[in-house]
Amino acid sequence: MTTYTAIADNEIDAGSPLNASLFYRLARNPQAITEGASGAPKVQTAGLQDGCVTNAKVANASIDSAKIVDGTIVNGDVANGTLGSEKFQASTTETYWVLARYAAGLYCDVGTLIFAATTNDTITVGAGSNIAGSLLKPAGLASDHSTGPLSTGLFGSGASLPGTWRCLGYLPGRLSNNGSNNAATLFVRIS
Structure with missing residues (x-):
């Protein structure tokens, strides 16, 4: 991982000298930020384009309420709004959710x-x-x-x-x- 090294304001003031150390940090710090290096500023939600995060880009390809700031997931939170109500838990326990969908199956449906x-x-x-x-x-x-x-x-x-x-x-x-x-x-x- 690239090391993040802060750049002081007096190093970039008008008339400050340009040196190899400053250019090195200007080149490496953006990479350190994207890697989440210790001490580097963190990318904020406003810094992400709407819809840019997909399941494929999330650890273990699973987006759940633990990974969302307010603990809820709605279609607006997901790229192209592909999550419909049929994919969400409909009651307080997952058991009832699964059983309700199983009971709704027709004779000889897949899973019956x-x-x-x-x-x-x-x-x-x-x-x-x-x-x-x-x-x-x-x-x-x-x-x-x-x-x-x-x-x-x-x-x-x-x-x-x-x-x-x-x-x-x-x-x-x-x-x-x-x-x-x-x-x-x-x-x-x-x-």
Whole structure:
């Protein structure tokens, strides 16, 4: 970092001699100011052009209320006003903010969860694996005790799903040789 060395008023008064030390400080001090050198004057807010600071120029690319003088961020504080209300916390806790946006999602939106089975019962899907929605169908559980002992079964029906989904459990291929697969698990849509 460049060292800042103050220039006294009597060194730049009319009739003061010009010397190498003065020229060196005149050349180096502006650089020291921009580097925030110890003892150097600090650049003030009024010295910055409106909209000149962007996320890319902020440490860790994150602008939050701790980095704003009055602790609030509004569109006017951000270059080209790109922060809309959907990007700000809407309630007193971030949990409610996230949950409100999740609950507003539509069926099969990116980020939604679904209990599903494969359309082809020979496919095995491991936890963390991605699978095309065209290979999945919504699933559910059903119980029937009207004819005697309780029997529970898995069913999958309806159209295949859109997009790409990530398996959050495990889905084995065919469990028996009778041609049916009674397996389903939870998936999250990722695209």
